[in-house]
Amino acid sequence: MTRVHDMGGRFGDGPVQPAAGDAPVFAEEWHGRALAVTLAAGALGQWTLDRSRFARECLAPADYLAFSYYEKWLAGLADLLVAQGVVTRDELAGAEAAPSPLAERRLRAESVAGALARGGPVLREGPAPRFGPGDRVRTRRPARNLAVTGGHTRLPGYAAGLTGVVERAHGCHVFPDTNAHGLGEQAEPLYTVVFDAAEVWGAAEAPGDTVSCDLWESYLEPET
């Protein structure tokens, strides 16, 4: 049911390679450029953050695994630009570029600092929460988007079908499963749900270790 990005718990990846704290932020010059062109294109307002995550998740598994981090960003961006009609396939392939009606929306250098400092809050008015701290809940299984087959969801596969405890309610947040697909924000209560590592993985590294996810209300059912 899942896509290639949903890798929490997977075996076989080998050791993590820590980096020195003073390593450059962008290991290659093009990394910074890839980040910046992605943010600037996003500022045109032709897609949501959820949609852009979905674009990266839709990369073919072979590409996703072969691409470095910023290559995934670039591929996702190129695919989004065409999918949203901002550029054409021919333009991407090198044909003469036609001027865009979106040009007046382009992010200007003098607006960058303000736009980054504002960000894009996702807290919204919405329904009263069904659950509160201490409530036991069960997560949906399988982890999937109910509105769009193979669509975006933020319930990781490893956290599907588990019993957990609500630790904190965060108010209503924009719902990625709809917002990624042009189906509206449909804000829902969001909760931090805590799972016993022994239940998630069959055995914990040490007793009492836990994992938590931030999960939308429709991912959850009451557990009695």
Place this chain on the structure above:
Amino acid sequence: MPHDHADDAPPHSLLPPDPALRVKALESLLTRKGLIDPAALDEIIEIYAHKVGPRNGAAVVARAWTDPDFRKRLLEDATEAVAEMGFTGRQGEHVVAVENTPEQHNMVVCTLCSCYPWPLLGIPPGWYKSDAYRARAVREPRKVLAEFGVTLPEAQRVRVWDSTAEVRYLVLPMRPVGTDGLDESALAALVSRDAMIGTALVEAPA
């Protein structure tokens, strides 16, 4: 072959194979279409390469260690508390601070992508975005911590926070013993980026 017809090939496959040239091609196309201002890209890079980074988070931690009222506000509503210090914005719209204690060590991951508190820690390091960290941190955090040289007592629980929504987590590390005489800026200098992700501890100066 994955695709029978060239028209089925994903758009990204139309770009040059070399990633640096791929960025150039996209930037050049979007510039010619009037959709991006290359000077805006320079400004974004300047901000994240030099202005917004883990020194912000370290200042928050040091203040929490020295100002009990601030610590209380930080743990109750970190978004508000860090905004007081001017740390707001993209990928830090909703912040929660989680405090390490002798009973619980906290560690942050994003298994689904690379969510990270940009206004406090900047752009995430490569290892945070790596498949190995994303796949393993949730299942075997203690083994991953050992790869960072950190060994915790078995009696100290480990909580892994998977950042699956737009809430961004800052780990508030334990203040090391023997630092009573240090002021806020000296304390901040002890706090590493990794300590605020939860893959390092803060040590007193030797």
